[in-house]
Amino acid sequence: MSQGPNSEFLVEIDPDEIPDKIKDQLKESMDKFSKSEICLKFQTTPSNIVFKLDFQTRKKAEKVYSQIIELLES
Numbered sequence: 706m707s708q709g710p711n712s713e714f715l716v717e718i719d720p721d722e723i724p725d726k727i728k729d730q731l732k733e734s735m736d737k738f739s740k741s742e743i744c745l746k747f748q749t750t751p752s753n754i755v756f757k758l759d760f761q762t763r764k765k766a767e768k769v770y771s772q773i774i775e776l777l778e779s
Contacts, residue, residue, distance in 0.1 A: 706766055706767065706770040708763075709759065713745055713759045713760065713761060714759070714760045714761075714762065714763050714765070714766035714767075715757060715758070715759055715760075715766070716738075716757070716758045716760070716766055716769050716770050716773065717756060717757045717758075718731070718735070718756050718773065719756070720750050720754045720756050723777075724777075727776055727777065727779065730776060731773070731776055731777070732754055732755070734772065734773065734776060735747075735754070735755035735756070735758070735773075736755055738755070738758055738769050739755045739758060743760055743761070743762075743765040743769075744758055744759065744760060745759040745760060745761055746759045747759065
């Protein structure tokens with residue numbers, strides 16, 4: 706998670722670093738986050754995996770970031 710040049714907060718994952726055992730679950734979560742009202746914009750890979758989410762507030766970005774970390778540590 707980081708802050709972008711336009712004061713947006715970015716949550717990014719490296720699609721190549723996602724463990725196979727949670728790949729589908731993480732893809733589903735990132736898709737869900739990208740469609741939420743709190744997401745300003747998102748980017749996908751050519752295979753349509755969302756890997757970058759932009760949020761307007763730090764609090765929202767931190768919440769999503771925490772959920773992603775929880776999933777990665779499961």
